[in-house]
Amino acid sequence: MVNEAAARPRDPFANKVLEQADIMRDQVARHLERARLAARLTVVGSITDVAPVVTALARTMEKIHHDRGVAIEVHADVEARFRGERPDLEEMIGNLVDNACKWASARVAIDVVRERPDPSRAGQVLRIVVDDDGRGLSPSEREQVAHRGRRLDETKPGSGLGLSIVVELAGLYGGELKLGTAPLGGLRAELVLPGA
Ligand SMILES: Nc1ncnc2c1ncn2[C@@H]1O[C@H](COP(=O)(O)OP(=O)(O)OP(=O)(O)O)[C@@H](O)[C@H]1O
Ligand SMILES: [Mg+2]
Missing domain, CATH: 3.30.565.10 (Histidine kinase-like ATPase, C-terminal domain)
Incomplete structure (x- = not known):
């Protein structure tokens, strides 16, 4: 979906998809980082x-x-x-x-x-x-x-x-x-x- 959207740079809907995908990627990275920190805190x-x-x-x-x-x-x-x-x-x-x-x-x-x-x-x-x-x-x-x-x-x-x-x-x-x-x-x- 992201690749398809990227292939249509002038399509406003495609741009919205790319923007939302960016936000999702950012949120996933943040949750992973949080999980990594939380896991480490209980061990060490x-x-x-x-x-x-x-x-x-x-x-x-x-x-x-x-x-x-x-x-x-x-x-x-x-x-x-x-x-x-x-x-x-x-x-x-x-x-x-x-x-x-x-x-x-x-x-x-x-x-x-x-x-x-x-x-x-x-x-x-x-x-x-x-x-x-x-x-x-x-x-x-x-x-x-x-x-x-x-x-x-x-x-x-x-x-x-x-x-x-x-x-x-x-x-x-x-x-x-x-x-x-x-x-x-x-x-x-x-x-x-x-x-x-
Ligand atoms: N000691 C301070 N005096 C006045 N304003 C402050 C002070 N500390 C933070 N701020 C305000 O809070 C905002 C957010 O601070 P923050 O540390 O999150 O970001 P930053 O210093 O601008 O960037 P970064 O820390 O990512 O290099 C600052 O941009 C500034 O407007
Ligand atoms: Mg700062």
Whole structure:
């Protein structure tokens, strides 16, 4: 069907078929990726030290965004541990710090704290806060940006996938991403994840 549709480039119906086939392919790929991640999470019980990951990422991001002269300040509890895989933690924090650097005026602050165990959750809770001093986002903008491909500021490069990946990964670990306003004036992105 896709081949037939592709052979009729000027037929609007054929174009619709191609468009729908693209969306289906995308959805299948997403479901497979989700299944792959979910399966892995139940098998591997790894624990990752958070402070070294955050410190290394901050230094890397400072270099990547060197031309903008953004300073990244890190306060990380050295005892903080993530109940999950290191690459997933790097992916989540990396996306948030990359955004903070892209939209900051001059400052980014990262805080890693362990919460008192919440009786409604099993085990420790880990909180990773990424603040910047940029223009931030209004409550309605915050609602929009966590969706795949949604970008509000086209003046900076990006595909608009970063935050949706963070939301999805955090969700797979039973955690969440919250967006708010930072004391520095810009966006506050707060990751709540299972600790160890
Ligand atoms: N720290 C921030 N300050 C202001 N706006 C932000 C911030 N972080 C994200 N946004 C807004 O949310 C949108 C979505 O962010 P997201 O990380 O998903 O995409 P991106 O950074 O544009 O692209 P990508 O992450 O795929 O390179 C951004 O385009 C921007 O409009
Ligand atoms: Mg991004």
